[in-house]
Amino acid sequence: MNHLCFIFLLASVAYGYNPEDFIHAFGATNYGFWGATEACKNGSYAYGFQLKIESEHGAFTDDTSVNAIKLFCRDPSGVDTGEVTSSVMSFGSWSTRRTCQDGSYVRGYMLKSDGTSSDLTAANALRMWCSGPSGEELIEPGNKWGGWLDRADCGGDKVICGLMTLVQESQGSFNDDTALNDVRFLCCDPPAVV
Template sequence: MARGSWRDSDYCQTGYLRGYDLKSHADEGSIGDNTAANALRMYCTDETNYIEGPGNMWGHWLGPSYCHDGKVICGIITLVQENQGTFTDDTALNDVRFKCCDFPA
């Protein structure tokens, strides 16, 4: 069973994706509710536009990361925690990394 709700899609008004920032909540240990990744902000190549999902209030932005030398985002890898069982806290998505490729001709 998948949890959560799909939100409206969004896109760069001009250009392509070139960077991101992840909002993440630190590990609460066994005393709290771990939420891990809570929002994602994607930066566009025009540098004046970004896309941000609604996310939630927990966590802090980790700091933007960009493709350099005219490259753009062309791939993604995710760090996802497997189901921890009935009596253990699940976090699901914990981190993302993007692959940078040459800007399309």
């Protein structure tokens, strides 16, 4: 078992989460450290997201792209219960909020990842899908680098209720920063119908 998977299993158990309740699309870069799992308040679920993105700087300047993912949470009655993030890097600014329709929650995702450029940018964009019959797609296009990893969805009727992110800390002035490298989303049993 590779050591990153082992560390993830230890961190999940230490925080009281079953590792099988996380979804993950393999193939992202793996620089940095996994942050703590952050979950929506009990009885609430993620209905949207926002990315902290550093815009492209051009040649001869280090780029990072995605620096953080924020989830927006609400309960089954539609009351906003706050937001959650895991590890966050300091570059960039927050994008537009992307949200599901009322009564719907996010249940799947695809991450766009760059692991081959000379200036690695790691995570570059995010797509998420909403629950319900429409299966609405939410997309934050981010930056141009990389390719889309496979889609990962919560099993059965479960929906996303939290996340943990793999973020590389600042590498200093003359080194390549990647910021957010990877994400695992926590899935929870669906809300009761109101």
